[in-house]
Structures are given as C-alpha cells and as structure tokens.
Amino acid sequence: MNSPISISSIPHLPLFFSMFLTIYFTAHFLIFRTWTPKLRPEASSCLISLAHGTPAVLLASNALISNPTHTFSSPNTDSQNTVLEYSIAYFLMDLCHYLIFNPKDILFIGHHLATLFVFVTCRYLVGHGAYGVLVLLVLAEVTSFFQNVWTLSNALRAESKVAAQVFDVLSPPFYALYSVVRGFLGPVFVYRMVGFYLSGEADGVIPRWVWVSWVSVVVSAILVSIVWIWNRWVDLYRERIDVIDKEKKVI
Known part of the structure; x- marks a missing residue:
C-alpha cells in the first residue's frame, strides 16, 4: 500500500496557505482599502474564495x-x-477570517470545520477515497464564481446602482444553477457513493467510521444548501412581487 503522505507533496500545504494569506492581506489593505470596515473583511473573504473556487474545479477535474x-x-x-x-x-x-471577524457565524464555522475534517482525513489519515471527495468538491465549487459575485453585489447594492443591477440580473441564473447542482446532481452522486460504501468494497482501506463521517458531513451540507437556495428563491419572489405592486400603484 502506498503511503498516504507523499514526501514530494509535503511543502504544498504551507505554500498554498501562504498564497491565500497574501491574497487576503492584499485585498484587505490594498484592493478594498477604501471600502467600509464592515465590508472589507467580507470582500477579502470573497476574493480568496474566487482564488480557490474555479482553480479548484479545474485542478480537481x-x-x-x-x-x-x-x-x-x-x-x-x-x-x-x-x-x-x-x-x-x-x-x-x-x-x-470567520473566527476573527464573524465568530458568531456558527453555521459557516461549522461548515468549514466539517469540510476540513473530510479533506484532512482523506489526505493524511486514509490516503484513499479522493475520487468521491474531489467530485463533490467540483460540484460544490462550480458555482463559486457566481456566488462570490452575487455576494459582493448584494453587499454593495444599497450603495451602488451598478451592483444592484448585477445582483438583479445574476440572481435568477445563479439560483437556477445552484439548485441543479446542489439539489439534484449532488444528491444523485452521494446516493452512488453511499451504495458503494455499503457494499463493503472500501472496508479494507477506508474505516467505516471515516466514510460514515464523510457521508454525514456531505448530506448535512446538501440539506443546508437546499434550505439556503429555497430561501433565496422565496426572497426573489417577494422582491419581484413588491416591484410589481409598486408599478401598479404608479399606474
């Protein structure tokens, strides 16, 4: 059996972390330095998310x-x-970032800790199962670019007409793509994943408690995603109804 830790890949983690740290500091102190103190951390978080999302999809693919x-x-x-x-x-x-600027955001902190558990155990503990984990990573991050643009435009739309327009135009297609990926493709793939593990074919290399933990994390993340996107559709519907009502009153 190959060792799960490759000597040639040991330097990658600190190198990548240094890269994201540099991007974050550059965003916070240079790119978004004129933004309000409330928005700068969120914008900086979005920038490192952009630096991770699409490249991760391409690298994983x-x-x-x-x-x-x-x-x-x-x-x-x-x-x-x-x-x-x-x-x-x-x-x-x-x-x-969340522990420093948003320590009360238990949902995101919990999400990040759970995701790290899956990645760390797959990479350093068992050294197997990256196929399923990376497919799920692709499904999770394929909407990352649109979600970060959506998040930034949402944060700025009260102050910027351009941001408001971007938010209005981007919301429906982003919600639709997110719904398909998180509400259909993700569950279908997880169903296949669970079926494989239940067959016992992975028992010799991936302990049962590990894959059960992975599946629990993924299913929880999918359920939270479905609730989140459902709420976004409801918000969009209400906003459009309000606009129609206002137009009727003007007429």
Missing part, C-alpha cells in the same frame, strides 16, 4: 480525468492530494 480507472476506494494520486491540500489551505485561511 484534471486530477480525476488523469486517473480514469478510479473508484470510491482508490488510492489517492499525487495530483489528487495536491488538490486536497489546495482546498485545505483555503478553508484554513477562511476559517481564520
């Missing part, structure tokens, strides 16, 4: 394609471990 014979219990390849470390570094950095 490449790592998956380069190993077409993978299963849910296959040994992690070096490229898959690199992607895991890239994501571990991002979530560690963003977790620091």
Whole structure:
C-alpha cells in the first residue's frame, strides 16, 4: 500500500496557505482599502474564495480525468492530494477570517470545520477515497464564481446602482444553477457513493467510521444548501412581487 503522505507533496500545504494569506492581506489593505470596515473583511473573504473556487474545479477535474480507472476506494494520486491540500489551505485561511471577524457565524464555522475534517482525513489519515471527495468538491465549487459575485453585489447594492443591477440580473441564473447542482446532481452522486460504501468494497482501506463521517458531513451540507437556495428563491419572489405592486400603484 502506498503511503498516504507523499514526501514530494509535503511543502504544498504551507505554500498554498501562504498564497491565500497574501491574497487576503492584499485585498484587505490594498484592493478594498477604501471600502467600509464592515465590508472589507467580507470582500477579502470573497476574493480568496474566487482564488480557490474555479482553480479548484479545474485542478480537481484534471486530477480525476488523469486517473480514469478510479473508484470510491482508490488510492489517492499525487495530483489528487495536491488538490486536497489546495482546498485545505483555503478553508484554513477562511476559517481564520470567520473566527476573527464573524465568530458568531456558527453555521459557516461549522461548515468549514466539517469540510476540513473530510479533506484532512482523506489526505493524511486514509490516503484513499479522493475520487468521491474531489467530485463533490467540483460540484460544490462550480458555482463559486457566481456566488462570490452575487455576494459582493448584494453587499454593495444599497450603495451602488451598478451592483444592484448585477445582483438583479445574476440572481435568477445563479439560483437556477445552484439548485441543479446542489439539489439534484449532488444528491444523485452521494446516493452512488453511499451504495458503494455499503457494499463493503472500501472496508479494507477506508474505516467505516471515516466514510460514515464523510457521508454525514456531505448530506448535512446538501440539506443546508437546499434550505439556503429555497430561501433565496422565496426572497426573489417577494422582491419581484413588491416591484410589481409598486408599478401598479404608479399606474
């Protein structure tokens, strides 16, 4: 059995963390220095999220394609471990952000801790199962770019007409994409994942408590995502109804 820790990949985690730390500080003290103290941390968090999301999707997709014979219990390849470390570094950095600026946001802090548990155990504890974890990473981050633009425009729309317009135009397609990915594709893939693990094919390399923990984290994240996007659709519907009512009153 290959060692789950590759000597050649050990420097990647501190390197990636230093990169995200630099991006965060650059955003906070240079790019968004004229923004209000309330918005600067959130904008900086969005910037490191942008630096993680799309690159993580591309890196994970490449790592998956380069190993077409993978299963849910296959040994992690070096490229898959690199992607895991890239994501571990991002979530560690963003977790620091929340602990400092939003320590009461238990939902996001819990999400980051749970995600880190999955990535860390996959990368450093069992050294297997990166296939399923990275597919879920792709599904989670494929909407990252749109979500961060949406978040920034939402934060600024009260002060900027351009931001308000971006928010209004972006919301429906973003909600639709998010609904398909988190509400359909994610659950279908998790169903396949659970079926594989229940068959016992991974018992020799991934302890049962590990994959049960992974599935619990993923299912919880999907349920929270579904509730979140449902609330966004409700908000959008109410906003559109309010606009129609105002137009009727003017007429």
